Amino acid sequence: MTRHLLLLATIVAALPAAAQLPAVHVEGNRFVNEAGETVVFRGVSIADPDKVERDGQWGPALFEEVADWGANVVRLPVHPRAWRARGEEGYLELLDQAVEWAGAAGLYVVIDWHSIGNLRTEVFQHPMYETSKGETARFWRTVSQRYAGNPTVAFYELFNEPTSYNGTLGRLSWHEHRELMEDLIDIVRASDPGTIPLVGGLDWSYDLSGVREDPVRAEGIAYVTHPYPQKRERPWEPKWEETWGFVADTYPLFATELGFMSADGPGAHIPVISDETYGEAIVAFFEARGISWAPWVFDPQWSPQMIQSWDFEPTVQGAFFRDAMRRLND
Amino acid sequence: MTRHLLLLATIVAALPAAAQLPAVHVEGNRFVNEAGETVVFRGVSIADPDKVERDGQWGPALFEEVADWGANVVRLPVHPRAWRARGEEGYLELLDQAVEWAGAAGLYVVIDWHSIGNLRTEVFQHPMYETSKGETARFWRTVSQRYAGNPTVAFYELFNEPTSYNGTLGRLSWHEHRELMEDLIDIVRASDPGTIPLVGGLDWSYDLSGVREDPVRAEGIAYVTHPYPQKRERPWEPKWEETWGFVADTYPLFATELGFMSADGPGAHIPVISDETYGEAIVAFFEARGISWAPWVFDPQWSPQMIQSWDFEPTVQGAFFRDAMRRLND
């Protein structure tokens, strides 16, 4: 923990106050800080704060550990079912704590409305992801009012993974999804113009090809991809370039989920099964294009795991991405 | 019960397994089985399985009795309020049992989302029919996943009775309703392409005149009418032909509700009051055009009743349609 304490001390010294990380905004295809420097975000998703709290692991130490791994950003996946179960005030308390502890640890925050499915038809992959257009809009109004002007909260990821699930959740075109996201951008911007909206593509946020002809009609946003290894066959790079990599030529791009694990690991499932060759390939691809990234997930149960237990012993992917964050983040 | 037991024995012998009735699909304006033979469905609606279960009458005997009356199909009306009250898992258990018992008795199944009203505005005739576009879509996604590939479940009746109730439930054009139904067709087809979607018309599923110019934009579906006697004045036949009979020239047509009772019977109400002259006329009309049919309702309380009690003593319409089924079904 020595290293970690030193790191914290540095951060605390550098910041006017714990929650006052320098604001970040979009310029062209880059994230830029107040000093005009390009910032690439490399961090992790934790599990839903509601889950972490129920596990008895909710506290500053989690965020300090993430920072100690070299991260400069932490993503908070808010499941609609958890949001309703805990109640708005109860859940906002968790988010307030996360923002405070993340800021104190030098981590920017992505707040992620962690639904999976088709917001147009309101059919979702699983009950834990069920929401509605109205609830989603109310969530973002509430959250953008709560964190308006707070630079630590750098990103609002408007809808985790849009998908028609091969049509089983109903038709969802990029045009239809784009219009829903534009409504949400208007809402968060009206309360909080300083936080960057993140928009994912179809196919569980893998596919941004619609952006080529029909980008979101809003300035200052960034796009999201979730390029898990089994989304495409190898060689990956030409497919990555065609489906989402090209976006980075014009807009900031943030892979807010990615990750790998072996087929015999706990909770292994398509499309996450792979090994470090995937890790090497995707980080190289990101680095060549200035793409930000945050693997899924800094949790010992949810898969693909980055830690083996709450002692923070890294898994294979955990060690891989920890080393990459320590090497690549300043 | 002798006849009934013999019938069952025949069916069981003829089928590889209880739930393995031969699959049926649409060819032109006909339902066709795997042997290429035209199938006309003649059967009954039972009450909501939730109601039958609460009445203590839920079991294979009900389906065996329906088969003994000569039916080859049974319709299961799932009321949205019952679906929510019992919960998805609890209600699916009822449907699983119904499909098993129906299959064992040689009966195909229509699963019917038994709402009445305007799905566009989400205003319904009575609280028991209240649902939403989202819940309706989620119901069909769940059901079509559950029974994917099961040939006994031959039909998904997407929305029982669309109606604006003379405008009191808000405007509902055929174009608007058609678009809502197309969304649901996409959903059930994506999980279960083998089951035939059924689409009813406006005016409580009586009026299919919109199909003349603007048919549903999907292949392999069938249309529904609910031609209760008091929907039109006599002579009925020219009006039936103009409003829905013409559909049978081009598409398969299934009258998933019809029925009659005397004005002094229990629960008599417009538009169901009539007598056997209606029964004779409508069955003749159906037979001349190859239209499938299933009267409402094989229950001693809900009206117009087909049985007087749970001893299965037929009412007047019960005896009439029982004799017709025995005569016309093979």
Next chain:
Amino acid sequence: MTRHLLLLATIVAALPAAAQLPAVHVEGNRFVNEAGETVVFRGVSIADPDKVERDGQWGPALFEEVADWGANVVRLPVHPRAWRARGEEGYLELLDQAVEWAGAAGLYVVIDWHSIGNLRTEVFQHPMYETSKGETARFWRTVSQRYAGNPTVAFYELFNEPTSYNGTLGRLSWHEHRELMEDLIDIVRASDPGTIPLVGGLDWSYDLSGVREDPVRAEGIAYVTHPYPQKRERPWEPKWEETWGFVADTYPLFATELGFMSADGPGAHIPVISDETYGEAIVAFFEARGISWAPWVFDPQWSPQMIQSWDFEPTVQGAFFRDAMRRLND
């Protein structure tokens, strides 16, 4: 109370029955009664009947007092949260009583669906105003069926205060809001063609400028404005004329909320802070154009208050508008 009893006696004598006030309809830009006489409505809003009942103040005396102040109309603001909490049947009982007591006191009734926010996105100013397009439509179907043909219920105010709250509740154009209101007009008209629908403008029902080019596509309706003093800087009159006053040249206009209080009064808030100069100006503006009006609110807690306590001692604005009603109403 002597004056009050006399007044009541006059009304009771003049009416065939308590609930049988003469029907009022729209002709050109006027409200007209069965005798062909122009009627200008001048009355008050009470608090939500649910709140008054919980305060122990629910009874005929409240309506008699309002009539004694010279009012000819009373507005009933039904908050969506109260509607759900009390349940449809429980809340309708309150409305039934209000309609009976109001009619007996010679007061016409405005039933007001007291939501504030954006019905398109279903994001609202506060949880007590949360509803949905479906619930709003079901409310109006229920209410218009309940009071169909009842002339005492003269007005249905379809949606209290449409607002995007500077965009924080999502985009809401006049065209979008108009279409939502037209749906509701169709619904109430189908059950109850005799009651006049009231449609408010954007900006918390202040701004009717959209009506100039794009009036609601329905005959026989009236428009609503809520011209609180701080909606515009003085001189008010040219702005009032441009934003909503012009509507009164062509359509009946009803200011269903307005009011003022001093900055140090209980519950004082923007935009209601002003004094009697506002009262004088706005009443003169109304009178010059035949605009109906009903200040907010005949309650000792909700602000701006018209009464100091349940003894009905008037506040400053209470006395001002009481005197105006007594002077201007016949």
